[in-house]
Amino acid sequence: MSHDHDHGHDHHHDLAPEGFWQQPRRLGEGLEGHGATDDFNEGRAPGLLFPNRKNEGGFSGIQTFAKLPVALTPDDLRAAKVDVAVLGVPWDSTATGRSGTNHGPLAIRACDYKGGYGRPHFSLDTHVDAFEELVMADYGDAPISVGNTARTFEQVRKFIGTVVDAGAIPIVLGGDHSITWPSATAVADHYGYGKVGIVHFDAHADTGSDMPGSLASHGTPMRHLINSGAVPGKNFVQVGLRGYWPEQETLDWMDDQKMRTHFMAEIIRDGFDKVLERAVDEALDQADHLYISLDIDVCDPAYAPGTGTPEPGGITSNDILRAVRRLAAEVGIVAMDVVEVSPPYDDRGEITALLANRAVREAMTGIAMHRQGITEPDFLHPYAIGLDADGNRRNQVFRRA
Ligand SMILES: [Mn+2]
Numbered sequence: 001m002s003h004d005h006d007h008g009h010d011h012h013h014d015l016a017p018e019g020f021w022q023q024p025r026r027l028g029e030g031l032e033g034h035g036a037t038d039d040f041n042e043g044r045a046p047g048l049l050f051p052n053r054k055n056e057g058g059f060s061g062i063q064t065f066a067k068l069p070v071a072l073t074p075d076d077l078r079a080a081k082v083d084v085a086v087l088g089v090p091w092d093s094t095a096t097g098r099s100g101t102n103h104g105p106l107a108i109r110a111c112d113y114k115g116g117y118g119r120p121h122f123s124l125d126t127h128v129d130a131f132e133e134l135v136m137a138d139y140g141d142a143p144i145s146v147g148n149t150a151r152t153f154e155q156v157r158k159f160i161g162t163v164v165d166a167g168a169i170p171i172v173l174g175g176d177h178s179i180t181w182p183s184a185t186a187v188a189d190h191y192g193y194g195k196v197g198i199v200h201f202d203a204h205a206d207t208g209s210d211m212p213g214s215l216a217s218h219g220t221p222m223r224h225l226i227n228s229g230a231v232p233g234k235n236f237v238q239v240g241l242r243g244y245w246p247e248q249e250t251l252d253w254m255d256d257q258k259m260r261t262h263f264m265a266e267i268i269r270d271g272f273d274k275v276l277e278r279a280v281d282e283a284l285d286q287a288d289h290l291y292i293s294l295d296i297d298v299c300d301p302a303y304a305p306g307t308g309t310p311e312p313g314g315i316t317s318n319d320i321l322r323a324v325r326r327l328a329a330e331v332g333i334v335a336m337d338v339v340e341v342s343p344p345y346d347d348r349g350e351i352t353a354l355l356a357n358r359a360v361r362e363a364m365t366g367i368a369m370h371r372q373g374i375t376e377p378d379f380l381h382p383y384a385i386g387l388d389a390d391g392n393r394r395n396q397v398f399r400r401a
Pocket residue numbers: 202203204295297298309340
């Protein structure tokens with residue numbers, strides 16, 4: 001570890017690798033290993049591990065996401081040809097408001113009640129079963145070095161990089177929103193800087209320059225991604241911004257970067273579906289590969305109270321679930337994160353964790369639809385909207401003669 005007092009750096013910078021605190025920088029420099037190891041089962045053949053019995057309910061047994069089998073190493077992902085890998089980043093040390101998002105990944109897994117792996121899981125909206133269509137696994141959680149942001153972010157970047165490199169779509173459970181910096185950087189490492197676009201659902205822009213006194217915070221990841229070149233500003237579509245932050249100077253910077261931003265005011269004026277159409281068009285128009293970054297606080301605190309910086313006046317559960325599925329189906333995604341779920345602040349019904357869980361399931365459904373070629377705008381199965389196979393209304397009133 002080196003630090004140079006001649007440059008007058010504050011002593012709290014000493015733990016960072018050299019250059020970490022200078023912008024722009026690239027993550028992923030100087031880290032050995034990626035933390036994706038199977039320490040306890042050395043020598044086993046790579047592939048999926050099934051930690052549950054078939055008849056264990058979703059609410060019981062060993063809690064992987066949706067009772068999915070487990071993969072622990074990149075070799076496991078490759079051997080099983082995994083399409084989608086769910087993984088956690090249990091990190092909350094860069095939150096500015098309420099903390100507790102380090103408990104998010106486990107809560108999002110554990111709140112489920114839906115039945116086990118190998119049972120029908122098809123979506124009533126679309127009649128598509130992601131669990132039938134895709135090979136999916138729970139990849140466990142990224143290595144975290146508590147109190148050491150720089151080291152942790154290097155580890156997260158590397159850990160998620162191994163998933164993308166193994167050909168799987170990572171679905172990342174946060175964690176505070178700062179983890180989108182290393183996560184999206186890992187995806188850009190694979191597909192190329194400038195080749196990845198982000199549709200970013202959030203009450204907040206997360207384009208802060210330095211808060212509070214630290215470059216790495218859950219209010220700054222999008223600026224880091226833009227400054228490093230991993231994800232240029234023109235590749236961003238933001239949806240749901242509201243409240244009292246950021247200030248004009250940052251909004252001007254965002255415009256300079258050509259970010260496409262949809263404030264809550266636009267959603268209220270024109271309706272969510274209209275704005276979603278615009279966002280889908282912009283996502284198709286931007287980069288070659290789409291990453292969804294979902295801050296659960298884009299939803300109103302009535303739907304997502306368990307979060308670090310809640311902002312009243314947001315979108316509904318139904319809005320975000322449809323939006324995620326439509327983007328995954330119509331545009332196609334290479335990665336997604338769901339962040340800012342803070343279980344200590346969630347209500348006793350686990351509203352927020354359950355919403356995050358279902359957002360992941362909608363992403364899975366959308367990914368499966370995309371694979372099947374179901375990419376038409378706002379596809380719904382006829383049965384789901386009350387029609388029979390011939391397009392006639394299924395339910396009718398039969399009056400007595
Ligand atoms: Mn937010």
